[in-house]
Amino acid sequence: MRYFALILLIFSGTVLLKGQVRIRLFASQSPGSVIFRVTAGSYSMTDANGNPLVVNTGEPVLISRFGERVAMKVRNREGYVYDTLKIEGLTGKDNFSLSINGSIPLLRVYSGDLHCYYDLDNILLINVCNVEEYIAGVVRTEGGDGRNSEYFKTQAVLARTYLFRYFEKHAMDNFNLCDDTHCQAFNGVNTSLAITSAVEATRGLVVLGADSALISPAFHSNCGGETALAEDVWLSGQPYLKKVKDPHCTSSGNATWQKRISLSDWIAYLKKSGYSGRSDNPGIFAFSQPSRVYDYRAGSFALPLKQIRNDYGLRSTFFSVIVEGDSVLLKGRGYGHGVGLCQEGAMAMALKGSDYRKIVDFYYNGVIISDIENARKPEKVLLSGINKSKAGSNQ
Ligand SMILES: [Zn+2]
Ligand SMILES: [Zn+2]
Incomplete structure (x- = not known):
């Protein structure tokens, strides 16, 4: 990563919503090689001389570390070595899968482009994808499938808030967020129509505090009937992360x-x-x-x-x-740190008919839901203070 100059990312709602986000994939696995396959649309890549290389749908492409560079090999063809390998979608509806072998083999599908770099004995895989598609993928990963649409809208607004608040979290490393719970868990594209429409219905909406700054949208699995004060869990508190008596989660699974x-x-x-x-x-x-x-x-x-x-x-x-x-x-x-939104309580509220605005309002004190255009430009945000836990994790 020392090879990359610091890139300055301009914070602008309009630019970002129309724009793209750079997500580091398989951040916790740090694979040394990966198999890439086109699964929809078509992709451009070049050989090491800059000549176009055509890869068929489904055809496996082995991408691996080669010395301090990145190698690409299509079966029965010559292999090539790159400083940076960029595989870019051509149609706007392009999907690819990545599979890694490891203690747990993984296969995940992504949209957009893939950029590969050598990084400290591994390959750094960066997915450059549409912001709202990324949000849908996070909702699918963090929130699961088959739940109420108001719950999905709640998760979408929180995931978007997190993205924009921490947009420069990994800027020194040439990407925005990683796909691990260190940032927001992201296991690739969403295929649930319910999630897609929840993300679309809340397009551009984020949660702002009384000072119009993006909040740190902490959440956890189950608060046990009362959420925790942020300053009791982390070093500092926030006016919007106060104790809330929660009658909604007390008969849920993690109560x-x-x-x-x-x-x-x-x-x-x-x-x-x-x-x-x-x-x-x-x-x-x-x-x-x-x-x-x-x-x-x-x-x-x-x-x-x-x-x-x-x-x-x-x-x-x-x-x-x-x-x-x-x-x-x-x-x-309860289960988790207890700060901010209680996921099981939010699910129960949604099932009982509350909309996402009411749910967000219940768990965060004195916030408003607004378009990202109305967010105050962030000052230097403290990145290490707030951790989140997804459902089932033990944070
Ligand atoms: Zn991260
Ligand atoms: Zn609760």
Whole structure:
């Protein structure tokens, strides 16, 4: 990546909506080779001398690292080596598939162009695609299929907000966002009509805070009945990321969890974490959390719940501790960090008839949904402060 000069990306809603986004593919796998196939439309590529090379639909093209360059080989033909390999769609409705072998073989379909570079012993695969097609792909990946259209609209507005807020997140590396949960999970094109129409119905719409700046649209799987304060989870808070009592998610799939730990292990863990009080009266370790708090408490001892969650790999920090004989039972609610929008609550709201504006308004405090044209130009955005979790992930 050191080879690439910093490119300056101009923030302009109009330019971006008509324009394209550069997404790094297979960011968490970092493949050394990939098989490319045209699946729709047609693509132009050239041999190393700049002469056009025709590849048929479905014909496998092996793209791999070659020294510090990129090699391309079509079966039974001569191979070529490039500094940059650009494979560009010609019809405007061009799709290609990429497959990688690895511990988990993957096959994914994308639209638009593919640019390939050598990068630190791997090939850097960048998909240059239409912004709204990218949004639809993110909604499919993050939100799943077969759900209510108002829920898809909610996800579309959040994904678009994230894209524009963090548009320069990887600008130093010559792309905008990666396809991993580090940015937004993106597993390629969307084929669901329900998602396509939800994205179209919210075209260009984003969530703005009271200062007209794009919000950081944090979300998580299930809040357990109350969302968390951002400053309790990360270093700083946001006026729009406040606690919300959520009656919508409490009978959903990730509403509750529990974990049993032996009393002696629990006491040993607390001692290791700084507890120096008595342990002959186990009742002192009982802890009730009807509403979210920051610390677990035993007598005058306090330990941040997020540290316990992290140390035990728990689903949430929203749990109580019940002492039962020679063990403790952690009775927990929700899944994820709890900040911002609760996905299972949002789904339930959508099913009960709320539209996406009402859902966004419920989970984010004092925001408006507006066209990207109305967003205040971002100042330097702090990139590392906010993480997101998709449904089922353990963040
Ligand atoms: Zn990223
Ligand atoms: Zn909830």
